[in-house]
Amino acid sequence: MSIEPDDHGWLVISVSTAGAPDSLRVQVWRKLRSLGALYLQQSVCLLPARPPVVREIRRLADRVRHQGGTARVLPMAFTAPGEEDAVIAELNAARDTEYAEVLERLPSLRQELADEQARGNATYAEVEESEADLQRFRTWLDKIAARDYFDAPTGRTARDAVEQAATELAAFEEAALHAEAPDQAAPRLRAVKQ
Structure with missing residues (x-):
């Protein structure tokens, strides 16, 4: 499934670097931090689905997968405006x-x-x-x-x-x-x- 940029949508990002090189964990943390990710719990965060964010998250997910980790990027929408x-x-x-x-x-x-x-x-x-x-x-x-x-x-x-x-x-x-x-x-x- 392809994630499309959406100025009103959100991305839920779940990353595990278990089994991958130790340096990958730091790279992931730094990239998510530089994007301003809001952590919902350990290894799960939320970002707005803006075009530059979607592009960077796609690259990050590919890097994680290529280095032996797992990454899931899911589109989401809030059901309650509050x-x-x-x-x-x-x-x-x-x-x-x-x-x-x-x-x-x-x-x-x-x-x-x-x-x-x-x-x-x-x-x-x-x-x-x-x-x-x-x-x-x-x-x-x-x-x-x-x-x-x-x-x-x-x-x-x-x-x-x-x-x-x-x-x-x-x-x-x-x-x-x-x-x-x-x-x-x-x-x-x-x-x-x-």
Whole structure:
């Protein structure tokens, strides 16, 4: 039986890696976790049947079977709207927890920018380091957003906070440019203002 993508349907995924290489269990767990699976019990989880999810689950099931494990992927629909709402709320709560961790850690980047600027240490090296930190936040946020199927409420706040940090980094970069190459900063500032 073929599983077709359905923006309103769900997949029940049951995986056993008994008899397969030990590394497969970790691979399965990581893939299901990256997709945002909601575990109903050990080795049985639930995901919305969105096209990218269906594609990834098909690949995962094939890998499990080829390496000696068993995988079942079953389409399902809720018979009670309240049950589906409860599952969506649980998935959103899990994503909100992830977004909250981004929000919890982001102030350290913003504080570092403020501290370095206060010390007069607005340098290219600090800009590079902060850009790398900001990119890690963006990548982290993208990974969470990829499994945020129902627009968890904290997602917008987290995205806005990362963009605010990007704005602060741009200002820090201007300060570094002005400190290290004052002759180049003035034309750039004029170009930005126009």
